[in-house]
Amino acid sequence: MFSKKSIRKVFLIKLIFSLASLILIFSSFLYFYIENSILEEKYQEIVKYAKNIAHNKSLYDSVTPLIPDLYLGLDVEIVQLKKSHIEEDLYQTSKIDKTYLTLIYPFNLDDLSYLKITKDISGTKKLLDKILHYIFIINIAGFLLAVVYSITLSKMLVSPIKALSNKLSDMNEHLIRPIKTENLPEEFESLGATINHLILRIQNFVKYQKELFIGTAHELKTPLAVIKLKNQVTLLKKRSPDEYIEALRVTNKTIDEMNNIVSNILNIGRQEGMQLDKPQEVDVIAILSKKADDFKLLAENEGKELQMNFEPSGFTAMLQVGLLNQIVQNFLQNALKFTPKDGKVTLQSSLNKYGLLIEVIDEGCGVDESVDLYAPFKRQGNKQGVGLGLFLAKSAADALGANISIKNRTDGTNGTIASLNLSSKLSCTLP
Structure with a gap:
């Protein structure tokens, strides 16, 4: 199911939200790490x-250089508690604009x-507040960069679709050109190939329609x-009744x-109606068997003799039955028309790998395999006909998504092999 929502808008919102969450989480961890590191340093210092005092030692460390400012804001006193409290106790207090770190030590x-x-750690607290302020500013800048990056990336991702859309919008029935798939990103190559396949079918359809109109005008x-x-x-002169x-x-x-x-020509219109029929799940072998029975009496x-050889015993598929009947009927009619008396036709x-x-x-x-056998009003052999049968069969096969071919036999016998290959997609073999 496709949603009517804009894919780009949904992608843009999700990307911005993800990047903003990532920035917020990273900056929060960074600030808490900095704060804990600085306060831990102050704690260790106290x-x-x-x-040193508990062991009657000097506050000064002989290793560390004497820095008087280091001891500013330091207040030491001895207090007595009502009950024993062996563990150290560290806490932070604030008074007016001052912040103090207090340690109770046995x-x-x-x-x-x-x-x-x-x-007195007021200076340290102010430093942490500045760091938090800067991180907040950096977060805002990072969020704005994330928005710009997301918009740019979303535009880049939909640009091939827009390019394809512009390319297709510039086309009409007189100017249809395939798309250069080598200029498309790898992810869109299959889409470009599918569009080119559709364009090829449209080109063939327009070509055959033009030939059909021209051929129809010529044939009529x-x-x-002759009548005129x-x-x-x-x-010109009076004639006898027999001449009239x-x-x-x-x-x-x-x-x-x-x-x-x-x-x-009316059959062409009916065929286009068949293409709009809802596909049905049918047993193709059963349809072939029934069609063969109908033509056996005619043969x-x-x-003439009509032989049948169906393998497998069943093959179900989703298709328009009318189009399948039209193709098989055309094949059998042509085969019986061109096969001489006492000859044999095989259905x-x-x-195979493709399907049935x-x-x-x-x-x-x-x-004659060198000519376009499927063009309208193309006649083969020495029999009368309009020359639209194979044109109709090819159009029906394209509508079914099947492959059709007409070729000469290669087993040393005169004749042709007309084949229809149904795709195995959405079909299966019946046991």
Whole structure:
């Protein structure tokens, strides 16, 4: 499920939140580390004073140089407590603008006397406040940099999509060019390849549509010219009834040819309607078997033999049944039309790496593989026809996402092999 929310906006918010949280957590740890380090140093300093006094030693350390300012703000006194308190006690107090660090240290446990050492750490506290202030300023600057970085990164990530969108928006049916996938980031190469595949299909569709319109005009113009010429010749002088009948017979035959062309063009419209039909889960082998039974009687009536060989015994797939029927029917019609009397036509299926391969093998005259067999009004062989059958079959195969091919046999026998390869995607073999 896709959301209508902007992917870039969601990514931008999450990235800003993540970076801001990272900055806040890092700066907090940094400040607490600095504060603990400085206060620990002050604590150790006071403990050192207490130990020296408790052991009757000088406050001065012979190792450390004498620094008078070091002892400023230091207050030492002896206090007595009502009960024994052996452990050290360290606490911090504040009075007005001053901050003090106080240590209670055991001095003479016999009379419950303790050293109370107080150190003025106001300067240290001010230093920590300045550090906190600077860290706060750095956090604000870091947050602003995170926002700028996030916006820049989000723009960079969606820029290929915008480039593809601009490229596609500049295209029309007269100016369709494939996208250069080598200029795209690796993550968008598959999308570019898919768009190029779609563009190729659109180019073929536009090409075939143009050829269809031109071919239709040409095919209809010729019989109309024949009808007009025949009528003009007939009207030049009076004719016998038989001659008028012959003229009408030729006219009717020509009209039948025109009707055949119009019927095939209507089939193209019906096929586009089939492409919009909802795919159904069907057993393809069962459909092939039924279609073979229908054509078997037709083949026997023409003195030809239709053989069947289906493997596997079942193959279910999601597809538009009408488009599959149209392709198989066209293959069988062409095979029976071009196969001579006493010849044999084979309808078979088998599994391959791509999916289910359906083949119709005939013993006809073969095809010219150097021409575009799927272009409208392209006729092959010495039989009459409109030349739209393979055009319709190719369009149906493209709608099914299947591959179609027409090639000559290579087993030493004349004839062709018409094949349809259904993808195994969303399909499976029935046991």
